[in-house]
Amino acid sequence: MNDIREFIAKNVAALLHDGDLVNLGVGIPTLAANFLPEGVTIFIQAENGLLGCGPKAAPGEENKNLIDAGAAYITCLPGGFTFDSVTSFNIIRGGHLDATVLGALQVDELGNLANWYLPGKLLPGPGGAMDLVSGAKKVIVATEHLAKNGTPKIVRRCTLPLTSAGTVNTIVTDMAVLEKTPQGLRLAAIAADVSLEQLRASTGCEIIIPGGEIPKMIA
Amino acid sequence: MGKIRNNKLAAKAEVMHHFADGQSIMIGGFNKVGVPGTLVRWLWESGVSDITLIVNNCSNADGGIWYPAAAMIHEGRVSHLKISYTATNTELRQLYEEKKLEVEIIPQGTLAERLRAAGSGIGGFLTTVGLNTQIAEGKEIVRVGGKEYLLELPLKADLALVKASLADTMGNGLCYGTSKNFNPVMAAAAGFTILESEQVVPVGSIGHEHVDVAGIYVDMLVVSEGEEA
Numbered sequence: 166m167n168d169i170r171e172f173i174a175k176n177v178a179a180l181l182h183d184g185d186l187v188n189l190g191v192g193i194p195t196l197a198a199n200f201l202p203e204g205v206t207i208f209i210q211a212e213n214g215l216l217g218c219g220p221k222a223a224p225g226e227e228n229k230n231l232i233d234a235g236a237a238y239i240t241c242l243p244g245g246f247t248f249d250s251v252t253s254f255n256i257i258r259g260g261h262l263d264a265t266v267l268g269a270l271q272v273d274e275l276g277n278l279a280n281w282y283l284p285g286k287l288l289p290g291p292g293g294a295m296d297l298v299s300g301a302k303k304v305i306v307a308t309e310h311l312a313k314n315g316t317p318k319i320v321r322r323c324t325l326p327l328t329s330a331g332t333v334n335t336i337v338t339d340m341a342v343l344e345k346t347p348q349g350l351r352l353a354a355i356a357a358d359v360s361l362e363q364l365r366a367s368t369g370c371e372i373i374i375p376g377g378e379i380p381k382m383i384a
Numbered sequence: 385m386g387k388i389r390n391n392k393l394a395a396k397a398e399v400m401h402h403f404a405d406g407q408s409i410m411i412g413g414f415n416k417v418g419v420p421g422t423l424v425r426w427l428w429e430s431g432v433s434d435i436t437l438i439v440n441n442c443s444n445a446d447g448g449i450w451y452p453a454a455a456m457i458h459e460g461r462v463s464h465l466k467i468s469y470t471a472t473n474t475e476l477r478q479l480y481e482e483k484k485l486e487v488e489i490i491p492q493g494t495l496a497e498r499l500r501a502a503g504s505g506i507g508g509f510l511t512t513v514g515l516n517t518q519i520a521e522g523k524e525i526v527r528v529g530g531k532e533y534l535l536e537l538p539l540k541a542d543l544a545l546v547k548a549s550l551a552d553t554m555g556n557g558l559c560y561g562t563s564k565n566f567n568p569v570m571a572a573a574a575g576f577t578i579l580e581s582e583q584v585v586p587v588g589s590i591g592h593e594h595v596d597v598a599g600i601y602v603d604m605l606v607v608s609e610g611e612e613a
Binding site: 211212213214215228229230231232234236247248249250251253254257258281282284285286287288289290291292293294295296299300326327328329330 | 418440476477491493494566567
């Protein structure tokens with residue numbers, strides 16, 4: 166696995182469906198756009214006011230007024246359009262997004278997400294994240310399984326300030342795909358080179374292991 | 385006097401006259417796009433202090449379009465900051481944690497909707513965004529149909545500084561690409577609105593179906609002096 170971030174992004178992309186309108190957060194989530202299945206029409210919304218995000222603008226062809234939420238100069242696909250922040254958050258908060266994909270500082274077995282404030286270290290602010298996790302039909306968290314200091318990002322209860330309470334549906338990491346259920350996090354797929362023991366040791370809460378053969382993540 | 389005037393173009397000196405200590409000021413823009421960079425610089429040059437600043441983001445990158453506003457924060461001339469995305473300002477975490485500056489962190493959609501409420505005569509609205517988070521602290525929780533919501537209140541300001549790519553002299557503005565962002569909604573949410581435009585054209589030159597910032601909300605119009613992202 167030479168690029169963990171691309172591996173995660175590929176497995177996120179596999180969760181999206183033909184016809185979906187999705188919002189991809191900065192970082193690994195944005196990479197998912199590079200791995201969308203062939204032949205599907207998926208529109209990406211950027212909360213700064215663009216629906217139908219196309220590829221990044223070619224060097225020398227940047228439109229100074231056309232950026233995505235991460236400030237990259239991009240293009241707009243035919244059928245896409247631009248709009249103001251009120252319309253953008255009508256789309257987001259009004260339940261019109263089929264899925265949103267975000268990063269995490271911590272995520273827990275109740276589907277709580279923390280990704281806007283690491284006291285003493287980092288204050289990115291929520292931007293549109295709180296709106297996205299409240300409004301989208303499906304909330305997918307895409308993150309490395311372990312934090313940079315080696316501690317689990319997936320925990321029993323988030324200790325960092327929350328972005329949302331209980332709204333995460335699916336977690337995709339470099340080790341596993343986990344689905345939130347009323348009973349806790351259930352293993353949906355595991356990376357080919359990861360054992361159940363390794364997964365348990367790297368996770369800060371119980372994982373429900375279904376019977377039968379566990380599907381492998383897309384390599 | 386109503387706001388329908390054929391020529392709202394103003395010189396820098398007239399604009400400077402409208403900046404004062406203690407004002408609340410909202411500034412349009414998302415990241416580096418749609419920011420009224422000339423007005424932001426004039427505001428900084430005016431020397432005013434004790435300002436309540438309402439922005440989506442405010443990067444302190446040296447030489448960036450937001451830099452004059454970030455400098456006002458750095459110089460202690462901003463007493464209150466209402467903001468959604470803080471990542472681009474490397475100074476804010478410390479100011480927030482040391483309480484040197486009163487910072488209100490607002491989810492971006494709540495910010496947009498509070499501005500919309502202010503400009504639309506809406507007394508408040510209910511949302512699930514921010515429930516059970518720090519954002520909910522001190523806010524009223526309202527139950528409707530068995531479901532909990534946060535009550536969010538309108539957000540007004542004395543002054544709005546907004547940006548268009550193209551404007552006619554009545555103040556009708558067209559915003560290219562993703563430069564609309566907070567500009568149309570802020571224009572309606574302030575007591576006095578100054579529109580900065582990269583280009584000013586005669587009345588009637590912008591197709592009536594292409595107006596993003598409504599001239600009826602604009603009090604004064606200035607031409608950009610070239611600040612760009």
